[in-house]
Amino acid sequence: MQTTPTDINVAHIQHLLTTHRLGRQISHLAVTPSTNDDIRQAALTGAAEGLVIIADAQTHGRGQYGRTWSNTPRAQLMASLLLRPSWLAPQHTIQLINAFVVVLAETLTPLLAAPVTLKWPNDVLIAGRKVAGVIAEARRTPQHLTSVCIGWGLNVHDHPHTAQLATQSTALTHWTDATYDRNDLLARQLNAFEPVYDQLAHDPLIYHTRWYTAMHQIVGQTRTVTTGTQTIHGTVTALNDDGSIVINGQTIHTGMLDFQ
Numbered sequence: 001m002q003t004t005p006t007d008i009n010v011a012h013i014q015h016l017l018t019t020h021r022l023g024r025q026i027s028h029l030a031v032t033p034s035t036n037d038d039i040r041q042a043a044l045t046g047a048a049e050g051l052v053i054i055a056d057a058q059t060h061g062r063g064q065y066g067r068t069w070s071n072t073p074r075a076q077l078m079a080s081l082l083l084r085p086s087w088l089a090p091q092h093t094i095q096l097i098n099a100f101v102v103v104l105a106e107t108l109t110p111l112l113a114a115p116v117t118l119k120w121p122n123d124v125l126i127a128g129r130k131v132a133g134v135i136a137e138a139r140r141t142p143q144h145l146t147s148v149c150i151g152w153g154l155n156v157h158d159h160p161h162t163a164q165l166a167t168q169s170t171a172l173t174h175w176t177d178a179t180y181d182r183n184d185l186l187a188r189q190l191n192a193f194e195p196v197y198d199q200l201a202h203d204p205l206i207y208h209t210r211w212y213t214a215m216h217q218i219v220g221q222t223r224t225v226t227t228g229t230q231t232i233h234g235t236v237t238a239l240n241d242d243g244s245i246v247i248n249g250q251t252i253h254t255g256m257l258d259f260q
Contacts, residue, residue, distance in 0.1 A: 006181045008054055016187035021050035022081065023190040029053065033060040036151035039080035040137060043147040049084040054186065075158035077182045080151040090140045092204035093148065094243040097122065097136045099200060099207035100150055102214060103193045104132060114175045118214045120245060120257050128259070129170035131155050156180050168259050208241065215239055223247070225255040
């Protein structure tokens with residue numbers, strides 16, 4: 001089993017890429033507060049689409065509702081990607097993000113014998129335990145998106161060990177004796193996502209069926225969701241096309257879903 005984290009090698013990543021835009025500019029940082037903050041600032045200063053910022057450690061990485069993304073230096077793949085989908089109507093932003101989450105899961109599936117699934121709204125699980133999470137931020141005009149910053153963290157060699165998270169999270173190396181290289185994993189993700197991203201320009205719903213199929217098992221389950229202001233417990237009665245779920249008659253667009 002590979003237990004020693006691999007070093008990031010930008011030249012090697014770009015050698016592995018088959019993309020035309022995504023990852024053709026990569027900034028590698030030893031430590032940063034948040035790669036999504038960095039990529040958002042780069043977007044504001046005119047950085048080109050496809051820029052990737054990757055860090056060995058984040059001091060203020062975050063997930064939903066500002067929750068900290070716990071990380072061990074060099075043991076996770078922590079990266080952010082800048083997209084400029086000016087062709088995408090703002091109401092389809094969620095389909096873009098959902099497509100990225102599905103592709104992330106699909107790149108991991110061939111590497112593992114254990115089941116890879118999705119957890120609403122944007123987590124990837126191995127055998128019911130979180131291995132990756134995605135967070136996205138969009139800037140827009142009334143008619144167009146000007147930028148979408150997608151950040152993700154993937155537990156490769158290690159995962160959080162707090163009392164709560166130790167039973168809810170996992171890492172790739174816990175499921176196989178294979179060697180995992182963060183450079184290869186990043187290249188795989190970008191190579192898989194770029195053609196999907198290009199297809200979204202012609203049909204923003206092209207990956208919606210895959211996302212819906214992966215998420216639909218939540219319908220009919222009794223679950224607890226914590227939002228920024230309340231905790232809601234009840235039966236999920238609908239999964240909507242905009243990515244929201246309905247519990248006890250309330251439509252919830254994002255939140256922290258309990259583990260089962």
